[in-house]
Amino acid sequence: MHGLFDDFISLFYPKICHACGNSLYRNEEVICTFCRYHLPKTNFHLDQDNMLAKVFWGRVRLENTIAMYFFTKAGKVQHLLHQLKYKNKPEIGVFLGTLYGLYLKKHEPITSINMVIPVPLHPKKQRKRGYNQSEQFAIGLAQTMNIPVESRLLIRTHASETQTRKSRFSRWQNVSEIFAVTNPSAISGKHILLVDDVITTGATIEACAAKLYETENVKVSAASIGCTHN
Numbered sequence: 165m166h167g168l169f170d171d172f173i174s175l176f177y178p179k180i181c182h183a184c185g186n187s188l189y190r191n192e193e194v195i196c197t198f199c200r201y202h203l204p205k206t207n208f209h210l211d212q213d214n215m216l217a218k219v220f221w222g223r224v225r226l227e228n229t230i231a232m233y234f235f236t237k238a239g240k241v242q243h244l245l246h247q248l249k250y251k252n253k254p255e256i257g258v259f260l261g262t263l264y265g266l267y268l269k270k271h272e273p274i275t276s277i278n279m280v281i282p283v284p285l286h287p288k289k290q291r292k293r294g295y296n297q298s299e300q301f302a303i304g305l306a307q308t309m310n311i312p313v314e315s316r317l318l319i320r321t322h323a324s325e326t327q328t329r330k331s332r333f334s335r336w337q338n339v340s341e342i343f344a345v346t347n348p349s350a351i352s353g354k355h356i357l358l359v360d361d362v363i364t365t366g367a368t369i370e371a372c373a374a375k376l377y378e379t380e381n382v383k384v385s386a387a388s389i390g391c392t393h394n
């Protein structure tokens with residue numbers, strides 16, 4: 165009965181794939197099976213010295229640096245991320261997190277992680293958007309990996325964004341003042357998976373990781389949905 169009702173509804177409001185825009189079959193959710201198999205996976209979790217890890221070399225130490233997909237301007241992954249961030253579709257984040265968690269669960273270095281911490285939004289921005297897109301991804305990941313999401317341990321104290329025109333050093337100085345750890349004893353001795361929706365220059369992850377490392381005996385890894393193909 166429920167299925168019939170769904171079919172009836174989808175006659176008028178067909179559910180569509182958030183990556184390619186084609187309509188979804190009844191057994192599909194968020195992205196279609198074709199996209200699920202053909203979106204450009206990075207497979208960075210299979211290579212510790214992958215190209216994204218190299219972005220952080222000489223800047224901040226990360227145990228594992230991974231991303232789910234490569235994105236290109238105007239590509240499907242870009243479209244997916246845009247929907248997640250600006251079109252009130254938090255379920256995309258949870259869905260992708262769950263999917264990625266299933267891949268990662270098979271890998272030894274990744275399973276040593278104790279908690280997931282999303283890159284925080286400024287409270288004002290989060291109120292306006294209604295959710296933090298990175299936190300949604302973190303929720304799906306953590307659920308699948310059977311570990312907690314700790315969204316309140318790392319907070320954003322300033323609204324200012326990374327300023328792309330500044331040099332790397334002054335930009336880092338700028339962003340390192342933006343984040344704060346609320347309860348250092350809760351992260352001490354932990355391996356933290358820091359999660360963002362996208363990693364491009366790496367400045368945000370670098371600043372967050374540097375903040376986390378101010379507490380002793382912390383390990384940090386980083387994961388995102390999308391990253392640029394250099």
Ligand SMILES: [Zn+2]
Binds near residue numbers: 185196
């Ligand atoms: Zn699709």
